[in-house]
Amino acid sequence: MDSSWANPSFLSLDLGVGLLPSPGQASVRERGSVLVEGSSSTKEEARLASAQFGDLEAKLNRISEENKRLSAMVSDMLTDCVALSGGVPALPKRKRIETRTPGDDDPCKRAIAYPMPNTSKAYVRFDPKNTSMVVKDGHRWRKYGQKVTRDNPFPRAYFRCSFAPSCPAKKKVQRSAEDGSMLVATYEGEHNHKHLAEDEVSVGGIPCRPLQQRFEEQESPGFHRILVEQMASSLTKDPSFTAAIAAAISETLLQRAPVPN
DNA sequence: CGCTTTTGACCTGCGC
């Protein structure tokens, strides 16, 4: 069985897709602009505006409820995955042969050169104009190969940790076949040294949080909080969501401002 | 000059 299934990290943090915007956002924006442009002091219009405000409030509540529901779903899925991984017998600890020396070609030695079992995936948004496929996650990586794979038209880049020569950490970065604006970073192995710069984390100029979500971290109590933070963070990056919120706020301010005589 | 990236060749595992 593929260990990635036993590892809940396959639930990569693809939070920029699918959750929002909600169907109501466009109308929220439209109504907001109508209100700003056509403000009037007549009672009829005030009554209409009040009704629209109530409508908007209801919509915001619905969106908020949807967010809560989705958060709960993600939490449930994580719980399920952790439970599932508990039922899977632990894979034997495997060790990769670091480097090959001329006398190292013993096929018996190579036979035990397995990949690291503790892999994790991270789905991250990146600037499509940026073709470097660099995912800054606080570690220094050295690219050692690139390959076009069968299941994806985009090339896959192979990186090794260059901070410490003995560090077994590796990662593969490839653009998503479904969504070209997403990068799929697959981490293998663990760093045997300290993080370089935890706070310097960005993807193609778009700031984001450290992406490496290891199995142990996902079981930790802080993981769910991080998950929620990432969801909130991704929502705030959504321009349409921001616009809808801005329209709703401006509408609210207009409603509560004293009507000039 | 040292480090990183590029890229073609090579190695290995797997399915047929």
Next chain:
DNA sequence: GCGCAGGTCAAAAGCG
């Protein structure tokens, strides 16, 4: 055994 695909190596080029 053969071919294919994924992963890695290593020399050359690029860059600061």
